[in-house]
Each structure stands twice: as C-alpha cells, then as structure tokens.
Amino acid sequence: MAWTLARRAHAMNPSVIREVLKLTERPGIISFAGGLPSPKTFPVDAFAESCARVLREDGQVALQYSASEGLPLLREQVAAMLPWPVDPAQVLITTGSQQGLDLVAKILIDPGSRVLVEDPTYLGALQAFAPMEPQVEGVPGDDEGVDLQALRRVARAGAAPRMLYLLPNFQNPTGRLMSEARRQALVQAAQELDLPLIEDNPYGELWFDAPPPAPLSARRPEGCIYLGSFSKVLSPGLRLGYLIAPAALYPKLLQAKQAADLHTPSFNQRMVADVLRDGFLDRHVPGIRALYKAQRDAMLAALEREMTGLGLEWNRPAGGMFLWARLPRGMDATELLPLAVERGVAFVPGAPFHAGESDPRTLRLSFVTATREQIATGIARLAQAIRAYPLRQAA
C-alpha cells in the first residue's frame, strides 16, 4: 500500500534532543541533556488530597467533557496570577503550552510566511511551526536579548513577518533574561514595525534573586499572545498550560483548539484549580527557586573548579533550568558528545537550537535533575572529554 504523505508531514522533523536523550539512557550516565523539571518539586501530597476531593465532591462533572475555553475557575485563577490586568475571557486553557505554540502556528502561518525567532531558540517551537511551512529567520542577540538593529534589518528584509517568537525569561536553551531596557526598546520597535509578538514564559517564576521585569504582554496586550504553563511550577505530566490572546484573535484560537482536542482534560483542570486555592503557589514555588539556585551554584562551582585552562565559556543564568556554554575555537559540541558519553556524561549540543547560522561550539547544560554530587562528577567527566578532544582529532 503506497501512502502519500502531505507536504506538511514532510516538514515534520524528529526532535534532535530525543535522539540525544536515547544516548543518555545507558546506566551510569550523568545527564545534563534533558529538559525535565526535578521530580522532587512535584507536590504529590497536595495532588493526592485534591484528587480525592475532586472525585468525592465533583466526580461526575470532573469526568465529563467540558468547555473548550477551559474551566471557568481555572481561567479566573490564571488571570489573577498574571502581573497585568487580564480578563478571564481572554484566557484559553491549553494542553501544555506546547499546544499553545501549535494553535498559534495554525492560525498565523501560511506556507512561506516569514516567522522571526531569537537565535538560538526553543526547539519545540521550531517543531510546532514547521508543519505550517514557514520561512523561519533567526534574529541574533546578546546577553540582554534580541539585537534591535538586527531585528529591524531582518523584519524589513521581505514581506511583513507574521510574528516574532520570544522567550524573555530564562530562555530555553540559553538561560538568558531580557533586561528591562531591552524590553522597553523591543516593544517600541515591535510597535514601529507593526510586528505581532508571541511571548512564551514557562520559566518566569523560577527566578533566583529577583523577579524578572514585567512581561512584554503587559506593555502591549493588543500586540502579543502570551503563553504560560503549569509544567515547571506544578507538574509537566498534567499537560496544563494557557494562553492569553487579544479579543480579536481568541475565537480563531478557540476553533483551532476545538479541532485539535475539544478541550484540555477536565479532571486535570479541576485538580489544579483545587490545588491552587489558598495561594498554594506562593508557598510552593519558593522551594523550587531555592533548590534550582543551589543546583545552579553547584554547577557554576564545578565549572570554575574543573574547566580552568580549557577555554570553555559559560553564562550565569539568573533563573530557569539551563546554562549555556561555548567550547574553544575549533571544537564542535556534536563531535564532543560521544567522547562525553563514553566518559559517562551527556549534554545537548547547541547547533539544532539555531534557526539561522548555527554555532557548533555551543552546548546546553540542565542543572536541575542531577544531584549536586552528580553535578560535580559530571562536570569533571565533561572536562576529561574536552581534554581528550584535541588528542582524538590529532590521532
């Protein structure tokens, strides 16, 4: 039987990270490769209580189909959590923020549409956009965010882009935080360019010393779609996210959502709405911040200790889950990976995160799932792999 695939199916790619993760499943490997939150942060007891209460008090409704917009109580809770005035009618509960990316892509991208992204950017967004066959263009940046001169140049270099996709807070993969000054200037530039912004913010609550500056959406609500998630503050297994859309776009996003899955699981929504009562996140999230900060510090200390003289450069993320590093000139992170895995440590090479010109020297290290002892051992192993690299190249 000869199946003929649609063009959009040809545009779909396997996630490079999944391929890397397969490598890390070998016993004894210390993995800095994954993008998973630490399971130690999952509030299992709170969910056990809420699960029982929802079934006891509301079981038949919780197990029934429900509205595509989401549970009214949860939509109110989400609106109240956000740091700018949001009408609950603008909140669409999604099946993870990954679904938000898919819905946005479906309603905004035609084949050949120009889509701008930070370079590097979140691989899962590139995967969500790819089936709509956009022309994706990367905008380079520095430690503070996208470079606005480059943005103006790229935006004006062809047909009006349909959107600019941004991660202002503790970006995946770089861990970078967009500064207040850059946010102001970016919103100004987006206004001038009439450029729609998609603001993806799964990591914003995971700050270590100070909360991040106000979201772009707070400054330009009519020109932004905001994506949020419960994955990093409660649990990714629930698949619960949300988007905040301007009133003019909301009906189309809702129709796309209905076509995709009718609604996000009613039961999960009720459980989370129950868990969130009485300010649960205000008590729970500080523990995640403290844990991740200690883990980041352990990784920074290990890098200082082990990498002296090896020419590796790295940043100091102020929140989130990832640290971004750059190998010395002449080295390629994809080629380093097998040497690292042989020595019992794994990371994700940075190249696939780049939409534009790829930098083979970059790599992403997650500091949240390994223990502090494993971080120390894993970074020492990584240093051994880096030392072995030139020898192997010369052989």
Ligand SMILES: Cc1ncc(COP(=O)(O)O)c(C=O)c1O
């Ligand atoms: C930047 C970014 N956006 C979206 C997602 C998807 O998250 P969710 O679990 O809410 O679908 C992730 C997951 O790692 C992410 O890193």
